[in-house]
Amino acid sequence: MVEIDLDSIRISLHVLAVSVWVGGQIVMAGLIPLLRGLGAETPKLAARRFAMVAWPAFALAVITGIWNLLEVSLGDLEASYHMTLGLKLVAVVVSGAAAAWHSLTSSLPVRAATAAVALLSALFALFTGVLLVG
Helix, strand or coil: CCCCCHHHHHHHHHHHHHHHHHHHHHHHHHHHHHHHCCCCCHHHHHHHHHHHHHHHHHHHHHHHHHHHHHCCCHHHCCHHHHHHHHHHHHHHHHHHHHHHHHHHCCCHHHHHHHHHHHHHHHHHHHHHHHHHHC
8 A cells, every 4th residue: 555654745745836836937938828818907907816826836835845855955956956846946935026016007018928927937947856866
């Protein structure tokens, strides 16, 4: 029988949180054109609802990511691991900052740019995370 331990719970929570953060942005990007056709306020309402799920997921991803790092003996790992980890951490910060900026601005061009940066950096963080465990 497979044993359920704290490691499997930690990693599952991290993957779930990242899935919500990244996947939710992809879903929202696909829905926005449809939502605009339903009224000017509809995309804003949907974005507010998404934020109620996305930001707690982002926080959970950060918390479990820190927890994951505490479980790794960084001193035993190669420089390439450290470089990849650094890139991942920068991407996480950029994704969160861009998403926050996106939610705080009323400028449509800035909203479009920050949404793109938030998603692309989240995808890069996901990719580099996979590299770290591969």
